[in-house]
Amino acid sequence: MATYGFAWxxxxxxxxxxxxxxxxLALRIGAVDVPNARKVHRGVMPRLGGLAIYLSFVVGFLLFVxxxxxxxxxxxxxxxxxxxxxxxxxxxxxxxAKLLGxxxxxxxxxAFGLRVTFINLPFDDGFSIGWLLSIPVTILWIVAVTNAVNLIDGLDGLAAGVSAIATATLLVVSLLMGNTFVALLCAVLLGATMGxxxxxxxxxxxxxxxxxxLFLGFQLAVLSIMGFKQVTLFSYVIPMLLLGVPLSxxxxxxxxxxxxxxPISAADKSHLHHCLLSLGLSHRGAVLTIYAISALFGLSAVLLYQAQTVLWVATMLVAVLVIALQLGAEVLGLIGYKHKPLLRFLRRVRTRVQELMIAGVRHSRTNGWR
Structure with a gap:
């Protein structure tokens, strides 16, 4: 454990x-972020801060991995x-150009050997996939997660904090699995991100x-593949939970x-952090709320890893998470304020229950009077 602590x-x-x-350096070379209608900050801010994360990761990688x-x-x-x-x-x-990169x-x-080669299914042993399919599946996952982390980078500390929580959770699960290689990489990445x-x-x-x-998204995508490609049952649900906030x-x-x-690429102001701000939360309050949501996803990932050998428990946990995710999205307006099928269904159920209760009370009073 001392090695992980030193690396971190x-x-x-x-x-x-x-x-x-x-x-x-960013201020000197003009790598700055200018505010616009979609952005929350009001002044010119230096960016390129991810270079510090990258440099820290490189040193830790060379020394410990x-x-x-x-x-x-x-x-x-x-x-x-x-x-x-x-x-x-x-x-x-x-x-x-960014997509090409x-x-x-x-x-x-x-090309160095990282591929998704096996698809695990909840109610089956799963099946192997050939290299013709494994390559595009792996690349699709890496690109998707990379862009997902990039999309949530809309508030101070949001992407870094969510990535740190996901990395910490992956570190814990990797240690539980005995995957020391992934755990070391996570320790280095976690230290760089927290600094x-x-x-x-x-x-x-x-x-x-x-x-x-992009760097954090790439690393989380790669580490999630390495950490769970050998796990059975719900192995691909666990990394999705680790990255629950950016992916959802x-x-x-x-x-x-x-x-x-x-268009899918069209920008808007209906992302999770925008919705929380519109509810009246402060900048810091919105970020801390998303941290809490990310931590709940991480806890769910750990619980699912522990419960994956008990099929009905794992299935129930995933079902509850899916329902909670949909309900939260509708309450916050992530899908849009006109599209709330689950809330409408619950309202109809509540109305029907109330009608039955009122009818039952009336029936009891009538029978009692007689």
Whole structure:
């Protein structure tokens, strides 16, 4: 356990030292974030803060992580994605250019041997998939998670905090599984992210930019594959829970835009943090609320890992989570204020129950009078 502590502590210390230096660099080269109608902050802010996370991760990786082929793939792929993010923070790359960079980073780690090769099913033993299918499935997961983390980077400390909670949960589950390799990578990534968060929490002194959001998303995507590809039963539900906040926010954004007949790539102000702010929460209050939601997802992931051998318990847990997720999305308006099928159903059930209760009372009074 001492090794994990040293890895975490060193990455944390480097991030604490590197972040102010990166801030000065960002201001000097013009890597700044200018406010607009969609953004919450009002002044020009330095970004590129993810470079501090990347540098801290690199040092921790070189000192503590065993240098297997997949490890080098993670290192090189992470370097590619960090470079793409840094270029975007400075020069504002087009969406196509950023997507191309994400695909290249994903191809790199796949080329070094990281692939989803087995699909586990809840009520079956699952089945193996060939390399023709495993490659696109792996790349799709990496790109999807990378962009999901990037999309939630809308408030001070939000993406960094949610990523830290997801990483910490993955660290715990990896230790329970005895997966020391993934646990070491998580310890380094957690330390780097927490060190940066000191300067990024509200009121932020620096933004992580795409350098940090893309890098954290990439690492979480890769680590979730490595941590659970050998687990049976609900193995692919667990990483989804670990990344519950960014993945669900992205999913509801896609559904919302489809229902409103808008392009999937169209920007709006109906993400989770926007909805919480519209309810009257403060900037810090909205972030802390999302931290709590992310922690609940993480706890659910740990519970599901522990309960996955008991089929009915795991199934019930997943069902409750799905219903709670849908209900929360409708209450907050993540899908849109016109699309609330579960709430309408519950209201009809409540109305029907009330009608039956009133009818029962009337019937009892009538019989009693007679």
């Amino acid at each position: 502590g060193l990455a944390l210390a480097i991030a604490l030292v590197a972040t102010p230096l990166v801030k000065e 065993p240098k297997t082929p997949i490890a080098w793939g993670i290192f090189l792929g992470g370097s590619v994605i960090a470079l793409v993010g840094a270029l975007d923070d400075r020069y504002q790359l087009s969406p196509k 994400q695909l290249v980073a994903a191809f790199v780690v796949v 940066f968060l000191v300067f990024n929490f509200h009121p932020a002194k620096i933004f992580m930019g795409d350098t940090g959001a 926010d992205t999913f509801f954004a896609i559904v919302r835009r489809k229902l409103n007949k808008k």
